[in-house]
Amino acid sequence: MLVAMGCYVLNDVFVKLSAQQLPPGQVLAVRGFFASLFAVALAWGARTRWRTALCPLVGARCGLEITTALTSVLALSLAPLATVSTLMMTAPLMIAVTAMALHWEPWKSSRLVAAAVGFVGVLLVIQPSARADVAGSGHACAVLCAASLAARDLVTRRIPGAIPSVVITAAATLAVCLAGVFLGLTEHWKALGRHEITALAAAASCATLGSYALVAACRDVDLSVVTPFRYSFIVWALLLGYVIWADVPAPSAALGLILIIAAGAFTIRSTRRS
Template sequence: MASAQANRRGILLMLVAMGCYVFNDVFVKLAAQSLPPGQVLAVRGAFATLFVLAIARGTRGSWRMALRPLVGVRCGLEVTTALASVVALSLAPLATVSTLMMTAPLMIAATAMALRWEPWRGGRLLAAAAGFGGVLLVIQPAARPDVPAVGLACALLCAASLAARDLVTRRIPATIPSSTIAIATTLAVCLAGLLLGLVERWTTLTRYELGMLAAAAGCAALGNFALIVACRGVDLSVVTPFRYSLIVWALLLGFFVWADVPRPQAAVGVLLIVAAGAFTVWTARRP
């Protein structure tokens, strides 16, 4: 069992990591209003690749490991996740997208039990059902003319891709360094953006748009680093539920940047998803 001080440090870093992820989404949403998805992925991916390469210095000689089939599958899922996220953020409110994306742990729990990777547990099944009920409450109030259904569908697709990506990551051998996986997936997203550019009409980037995408890449890199440190030397059953602070960050920034206010039904749905996800994570971490 970790010390109280270590757990407090882990909670603080988890809050910082989730804040960085939401700021990444804010900057992407601001840039995606005037840029096609492929251009957003390519430019942000280029900046992210520079950040990741700077962090992952000293991993020479391990690049062949990136050619493993499971790493390739993870790269494909990372591309799907990034593309769905950009499209969803360009069409739907930030808080709605963030809330729907946080159903990924529920999808992971349900899939792991369905595949018999984990034992069936009645409590986790009930939590998953409650969480998906919360999804319906979040979607229904948001289904208005200014929020296209495709935006909500892309947010759910992003959550499903996140869940599948994490399940695949569990199967990747520990002998493959995390830095190699990170660089491979970052390059894959950048390349996917360049390929999408063949069927898109790219525009000349302004300093504002470049700044937004560079800031997004920096926030994502900082969030990844903070998340890794937050989960080391702590009790994960204590720290991991604070992942759901991401929704609080999204609600606050959505209000201050775009004046988005969730309707009462959506607020109830958010609470259901947070409670169900936190319970699922907590039960998964118990001995």
């Protein structure tokens, strides 16, 4: 999970550097092309089991991978990296509430209170959007991305262990690439320079390794054990956002960030204890 979060933050950095000049579909398609090459190479040893990717749960996960990638690209093109990353970290709270709603775990008022506190933190993070340079739609896309992330992790947990992680990763990257191509039919694509190609190829390699590490982290284990390591994502995002774009969270946004982490930590602790 630590490796996955590090790779995903680097992916977001490279995507943000590209998404400011290119339309979302082109970003998804070009990054997806490179990612597919990496993923197929990674999964080549399991090629005799590629047919297992036809499992309906793998298909559902591919759909959620597409919505996650699309909303992520849109959010990164409209809002600061640290803000987007913080809002994405509400995914563990959504997982906890959904697990209770589906009766996978018993209802507990303490977890509901923790989730409420976390979503108050979300409002505090969004509130500094009194800044004219941050579009509200960027925050909305980040929250939708968090919901898609939560659903993706819940589905991943249900995929049979007989299906190799590399096959799941390859299927997801191919699905995102195809989605980008179809979305590109409605866009005006721009000529790619060396800078954009390099950035998207780097993003693809990070996304592929991150996806494989995340799938491996979420299988055959209680999600409450690995979920705490998700929060390393925020640390790296804050550091890289400051170094590259000089982004510094406002005091209220910093308070919201603390509330989200505290709520997530309490939820995880409660789940592990039970």
